[in-house]
Amino acid sequence: MPPKPTTIGISTTRWPFPPGTRVEISPKDVGFVGSRFTGTVLKAYRNKYLVQYETLVADLDPSEPVRESLNVSQLRPVPPRETQREFRVGDDVDAYHNEGWWEGVVTEELAGGRLGVFFRASREHIGFQKEDLRLHRDWVHGKWVPPFEQDEKVSTMTEVKPIEAKTTQEIFSKGALVEVGSDEEGFHGAWFAGTVVEEAVGKDMFLVQYQSLRTDDDSGFLREEIDTLHIRPYPPETLVVDRFNLFEEVDAWYNDAWWVGVISKVLVGTKYRVYFRDSNEEIEFQHCNLRPHQDWIDGKWVMASRALEL
Structure with a gap:
């Protein structure tokens, strides 16, 4: 795993879309006016975002997703799924x-x-x-x-979407977005976003390239072989909640990863204090740096005692 951070505190810079966030992208190129493509934020820097498209690939290498540096004005959250499918002329x-x-x-x-x-x-x-x-x-x-509409929000939160069972190799196929955890001291409860580079290096092993961690010489993004006990799919889309509640379990973005914590105090505006059991620390976060916590258990996502089968 990468070296332990020198501090567990967060940066003073608040990013609306921290690394690992799925977004919709509005390209500015000629021929793409009025379009939006889904992608993932890889890095935030100097008021810019490095994003990777989910469906656009390089002209010279169709296996290589397009990456691009964009302004915040070109990004927005992925909208919730709709239940309303009735359309009228003029819509x-x-x-x-x-x-x-x-x-x-x-x-x-x-x-x-x-x-x-x-x-x-x-x-x-x-x-x-x-x-x-x-x-x-x-x-x-x-x-x-x-x-x-409110009923659409509720449906998005509670919908259970079954799919056919997949093998480990299918779930973690080449190019799949994943999150990587660690048993090392100082990293308990942290999940780092990455992309599978090779489907299988050894038995139940995968080569992963991190999206926010770089090599010691800063020559590129760090790569590491990960076993199935320390890798999981990237969490599914969840409705962006308006408010987190006291004692609610959340993931908080800092030090290039999502860390599991609990809301210990709801502050004025869109701020919260989050308590981290493993480090016995309590840190203040903006709403945009939090997400609902989910666990990957026996091939299913579990959130707030509700299983979401993907």
Whole structure:
């Protein structure tokens, strides 16, 4: 594992999207106006973010995801899943097309339940199934406009989504986003984001490249062989909660990792004090540096006594 940090305290810089956060990206390149692509923040530095796209790959190497340095104005959270699938002519929507979400407007109802969507930027008119559409929303001052309905929020929080059982090699296949833990002193309760480089180096072993930890000579991101006891998939999307409660278990972002803690005091505004059992420390955090805690147990995510099967 990487060397132990000299301090367990957090940086005074507050980043809206700490490393490891899944985001939607708005490219500024010609031909991408009105589009958003899903990606993951790898590093935050000098008011910029290094992100890795989930669906866009390099022209010369299709196995290599595109990485790009972007401004905060080009990023936003991944919106919650919607339960509302009814669309009317005139609705502003996002349509999933060419590996991303593109802004358009519903212009007509087509045969087979499909809908015609007009894209203003490209002047194209294409038919889509309802499953490939979502209502268009903007992220303005930390809120969705128009807002999500309350019943949609509840559904997103409680939905259980079963999938077919996967082998360890399938879960941790090459390119998979993962989190790495450690039994070393000083690292208990910490999870570092990384990407699987090789599916299997040895029996139940995987070569992982960290997303925020660099080599001693700063020549690149640190790589390490990890066994299945210390690796887990990247946590699933969870609804961004408006408020954390007293004694609620959370993960807090500092020292390049997510650390398990408990809300020990709810402060004024969007601040909290979090207690860390392993280090017996209590530190103040902004809401944006916290996430609901989840555990990976027997191939399932467990959160607040509720199993989410992925």
